[in-house]
Amino acid sequence: MLVLCLCMVCASASPTQPEGHKVAAENCQYRGKHFKTSFKVEGEPVVLRCPQVRYWLGASARPHVNMTWHKNDSAPVAPGKDGPRVWVQDGALWLVPAVQGDSGTYICTVRNASYCDEMSIELRVFENTEASLPVVSYPQILTFATTGSLVCPELSEFTTNKADMKIQWYKDSVLLDEDNEKFSSVRGTARLLIHNVSAADAGSYRCALAFGRRGRRYTVTRHIQLRVNRKQEETIPVIISPHQTILASLGSTLAIPCKVFLGAGTHSTTMLWWMANNTSVDSAYQDGRVREGQRLEYSENNENYIEVPLIFDPVIRKDLTTDFKCVVHNTLSFQMLHTTVKEAASFSWGIALAPLSLLVLVLGGIWMHRRYKHRTGKAYGLTALRTGHQDFQSYPSKIKEIK
Ligand SMILES: *[C@@H]1O[C@H](CO)[C@@H](O)[C@H](O)[C@H]1NC(C)=O
Ligand SMILES: *[C@@H]1O[C@H](CO)[C@@H](O)[C@H](O)[C@H]1NC(C)=O
Ligand SMILES: *[C@@H]1O[C@H](CO)[C@@H](O)[C@H](O)[C@H]1NC(C)=O
Ligand SMILES: *[C@@H]1O[C@H](CO)[C@@H](O)[C@H](O)[C@H]1NC(C)=O
Ligand SMILES: *[C@@H]1O[C@H](CO)[C@@H](O)[C@H](O)[C@H]1NC(C)=O
Helix, strand or coil, X not given: CHHHXXXXXXXXXXXXXXXXXXXXXXXXXXXXXXXXXXXXXXXXXXXXXXXXXXXXXXXXXXXXXXXEXXXXXXXXXXXXXXXXXEEEECCEEEECCCCHHHCEEEEEEEECCCCEEEEEEEEXXXXXCHHHHHHHEEEEEEXXXXXXXXXCCCCHHHCCCHHHCCEEEEECCXXXXXXXXXXXXXXXXXXXXXXXXXXHHCEEEEEEEEEXXXXXXXXXXXXXXXXXXXXXXXXXXXXXXXXXXEEECCXXXXXXXXXXXXXXXXXXXXXXXXXXXXXXXXXXXXXXCEEECCCEEEEECCEEEEEEEEEECCXXXXXXXXXXXXXEECCCCEEEEEEEEXXXXXXXXXXXXXXXXXXXXXXXXXXXXXXXXXXXXXXXXXHHHHHCCHHHHHHHHHHHHXX
């Protein structure tokens, strides 16, 4: 697609060629192969649309645009409706019916008086057997316990009168009753509604449309492989972390995870984010010093969790006065949890315990002193003076002052 777009830009930027009734084939710009290969079964009508027409806006509507088709290394297909089996009509290539030998690369050439381009498209025609089903099937997905619709795809060329379009639907080759509690077809569309989709509805479907051309009747068939996805359940999320206060030392990096428990609930509809002082983290910290980390979705024992960390790089004093909040939201509930960062005093146990052990010593000393004094009366004072233990004496007095 990108290449196509680039080509288109190049094409429109290049000067137009001089006017002439015919642009030589060598001058025709090749825009490459269409990304989509067409997989069909033999015996059915097949229509190939010119892939570049959508880029040549309204080309088919212009009278001076000529679209021709040729199979790689073959002569152009004759225009008009009267070809034997293969013809070009309104710029589209019809193969009625297709045979396996039609497989190959087809090139559509679009030209007007001054411009020409080409694009190719791949067609693969398979034998009409079970074995071909995996390649010719269209995958479709519905959700468990909802009402959904199957679409019979790529029918537009065969349904000129949509009002009385009659599509028959089969599941595993059994014709479906299209008007009951389970299935109903939508008139005038290629849709089949399936009510209250269950796991049993998954599998192979086939839709068939009758199509007549030149006195012959054909059936256009599409195969659909339906997958049923589990319904996305929602539960009320529970914020299980962080704690209300987080200890951190200034200058260090810190990550506070906000962890949410969802049980069987789906990750996809649960939103989780952090706020600082009631504004988003992004706008509160435009420098990115504090930011949200990557969202983590995981399951443990069949229970779902989401985690989004708040990362401080580093923690500064201002963070101690900021109100941080983890917010979780889904269609069932809205919850939040506040947390604040507290400064953890930077200490070692030795330093922290030194005054305490001294205090114990001193108090112990006072106690001993009192006991001794009680027993020996005035004798202690004399001893103290005599030994000159000034330091020892000064401590009790200080403690007493504090008391
Ligand atoms: C388209 O091209 C064919 C073959 O070159 C030519 O016969 C026909 O007249 C062209 N039609 C138009 C509308 O130019
Ligand atoms: C056409 O066929 C030739 C030879 O088989 C091959 O080299 C060329 O790539 C084909 N062109 C396209 C557009 O597929
Ligand atoms: C031919 O097509 C090109 C591309 O769409 C357009 O720019 C040009 O005007 C057309 N010329 C004529 C004569 O219609
Ligand atoms: C949908 O189908 C389930 C069984 O698959 C059934 O239990 C439930 O009642 C049905 N719901 C409705 C609305 O019919
Ligand atoms: C949040 O508010 C507090 C008090 O009003 C203030 O001290 C702190 O700096 C604010 N934090 C931010 C990130 O603005």
